[in-house]
Amino acid sequence: xxxxxxxxxxxxxxxxxxxxxxxxxxxxxxxxxxxxxxxxxxxxxxxxxxxxxxxxxxxxxxxxxxxxxxxxxxxxxxxxxxxxxxxxxxxxxxxxxxxxxxxxxxxxxxxx
Amino acid sequence: xxxxxxxxxxxxxxxxxxxxxxxxxxxxxxxxxxxxxxxxxxxxxxxxxxxxxxxxxxxxxxxxxxxxxxxxxxxxxxxxxxxxxxxxxxxxxxxxxxxxxxxxxxxxxxxxxxxxxxxxxxxxxxxxxxxxxxxxxxxxxxxxxxxxxxxxxxxxxxxxxxxxxxxxxxxxxxx
Numbered sequence: 001x002x003x004x005x006x007x008x009x010x011x012x013x014x015x016x017x018x019x020x021x022x023x024x025x026x027x028x029x030x031x032x033x034x035x036x037x038x039x040x041x042x043x044x045x046x047x048x049x050x051x052x053x054x055x056x057x058x059x060x061x062x063x064x065x066x067x068x069x070x071x072x073x074x075x076x077x078x079x080x081x082x083x084x085x086x087x088x089x090x091x092x093x094x095x096x097x098x099x100x101x102x103x104x105x106x107x108x109x110x111x112x
Numbered sequence: 113x114x115x116x117x118x119x120x121x122x123x124x125x126x127x128x129x130x131x132x133x134x135x136x137x138x139x140x141x142x143x144x145x146x147x148x149x150x151x152x153x154x155x156x157x158x159x160x161x162x163x164x165x166x167x168x169x170x171x172x173x174x175x176x177x178x179x180x181x182x183x184x185x186x187x188x189x190x191x192x193x194x195x196x197x198x199x200x201x202x203x204x205x206x207x208x209x210x211x212x213x214x215x216x217x218x219x220x221x222x223x224x225x226x227x228x229x230x231x232x233x234x235x236x237x238x239x240x241x242x243x244x245x246x247x248x249x250x251x252x253x254x255x256x257x258x259x260x261x262x263x264x265x266x267x268x269x270x271x272x273x274x275x276x277x278x279x280x281x282x283x284x285x286x287x
Binding site: 002003004005006007008009010012013014015016017019020021023025026028029030032033036039040043044045046047048049051052053054055056057065066067068069071072073074075076078079080081082083084085086087089090091092093094096102 | 177
């Protein structure tokens with residue numbers, strides 16, 4: 001259980017960063033940290049004591065393996081997280097072109 | 113699982129450094145340390161496919177984030193409601209962690225997964241798909257539509273980045 005709890009502490013560091021920082025790049029970094037924590041949480045749930053990687057080999061019984069379903073889901077999630085990060089950085093750079101700052105309290109014009 | 117706990121502590125320290133350090137390049141490098149630690153954690157948790165994918169994704173993530181480190185971090189301003197905002201955020205996070213601590217007693221303990229769906233998959237996967245790697249058989253056969261959706265999301269994100277970052281057709285306007 002302590003491993004789960006450490007994983008959630010990592011998540012809440014990302015949450016603090018998203019809620020309290022004013023720099024857009026820091027907020028993006030916080031989102032990335034939260035995403036890492038969630039991915040790790042799924043894989044922690046899938047783990048089995050003394051389990052093997054979910055790859056079939058000759059003469060091995062099936063039930064001593066870790067759970068392959070969350071691993072397959074997280075494999076999708078990592079790639080989507082990367083593309084979302086690229087999109088966020090693209091929008092942030094565009095905002096920097098427009099406003100010449102990364103401070104979210106200065107970015108408050110509705111048009112132009 | 114001592115090595116896993118040490119790795120998690122390393123990741124937490126790296127995350128705190130990434131959040132709090134002033135220099136943006138150092139912050140991005142600390143995020144890279146967290147991501148590579150995550151890759152090692154996947155390797156310890158017996159997920160080699162994920163470890164490889166995370167390694168590649170982390171390197172690309174570093175390259176993308178270094179493009180964005182144009183300026184140093186903003187100076188800290190402690191005016192007005194700074195204290196109240198930080199205090200309420202910390203209160204919220206404490207409540208969140210407290211509830212998480214209570215709820216974590218009810219999910220299956222670490223190391224004993226409930227493999228309801230996975231048992232079906234593991235028992236018939238080799239006959240039905242012929243793939244010895246079960247993760248591959250899940251993402252490319254049992255959940256192929258899911259992977260198609262992932263490719264769609266990836267395509268949309270690439271189109272979005274190309275649209276946002278393009279140079280032609282952008283008018284030069286004064287701020």
